[in-house]
């Protein structure tokens with residue numbers, strides 16, 4: 001399948017100024033995206049920030065209000081029909097037939113993609129094996145656990161071996177172990193050349209992506225590799241250990257250079273603007289009982305990046 005090239009990069013998704021209005025609501029505003037072939041790219045953002053709306057526009061299911069969108073070298077929405085055989089889409093809500101068995105669901109999807117006979121049988125057996133569903137093949141989809149449903153939905157989304165896979169908050173209903181296994185499957189798919197766009201509101205998932213966009217209220221606030229985003233963050237991070245955390249938090253949030261102060265058990269994680277030259281000393285000078293506190297400068301996390309580039313700060 002074709003793609004676009006920008007600065008020598010092989011792009012599976014290229015969007016320029018993509019936007020969507022629902023009446024007066026600006027769900028997505030002027031979104032630019034360059035997503036490279038073979039990579040796992042994440043949309044990170046809270047509920048309602050526009051992840052699903054963006055994915056639906058990139059799959060050709062929703063027409064943008066404005067902007068240019070090119071997916072696998074096809075112009076959207078004009079060439080959306082050609083695109084559907086080359087992409088897989090795992091929706092946020094479980095969309096398999098609950099009163100069909102696992103095997104019947106996969107067989108139904110295969111027929112939709114024109115896969116019949118021995119090819120269908122072999123592909124279904126292969127998927128049952130890869131996604132650990134063989135034992136459940138004759139079970140109704142409606143009676144499966146969250147993790148099992150998620151494996152079935154992934155098997156269905158990749159049945160026709162798409163070049164590009166869209167996953168909308170795929171792990172929101174599963175336990176940590178199933179999430180870890182799920183990500184192993186995504187890395188396997190990525191390794192074998194499938195490009196993946198995944199939306200999430202989990203920081204640890206976003207950190208696993210090769211690249212990501214942080215979205216807030218329909219606007220892209222940051223874009224890059226997790227490492228680059230953390231290295232380029234416009235704040236320093238200081239952890240304060242104290243036995244009077246609640247009071248300290250109140251005091252620090254009154255300090256203009258403090259972006260946020262979040263309690264983590266007996267510690268306070270404080271983000272302070274990067275242009276403050278001696279952040280530890282500066283913070284200490286803002287506290288009334290300085291001797292009692294222990295301050296340590298620590299490495300930024302993706303959550304810190306999220307807090308500094310969205311309005312989630314002063315909590």
Ligand SMILES: Nc1ncnc2c1ncn2[C@@H]1O[C@H](COP(=O)(O)OP(=O)(O)OP(=O)(O)O)[C@@H](O)[C@H]1O
Pocket residue numbers: 022025027045046047048049050051052053054092169
């Ligand atoms: N068909 C629609 N008509 C009107 N408003 C819509 C429609 N679809 C989405 N919206 C609105 O657009 C905004 C973005 O919604 P969207 O579902 O894309 O967010 P999201 O980041 O995927 O959130 P969530 O994780 O809760 O699904 C929300 O304010 C939502 O209410």
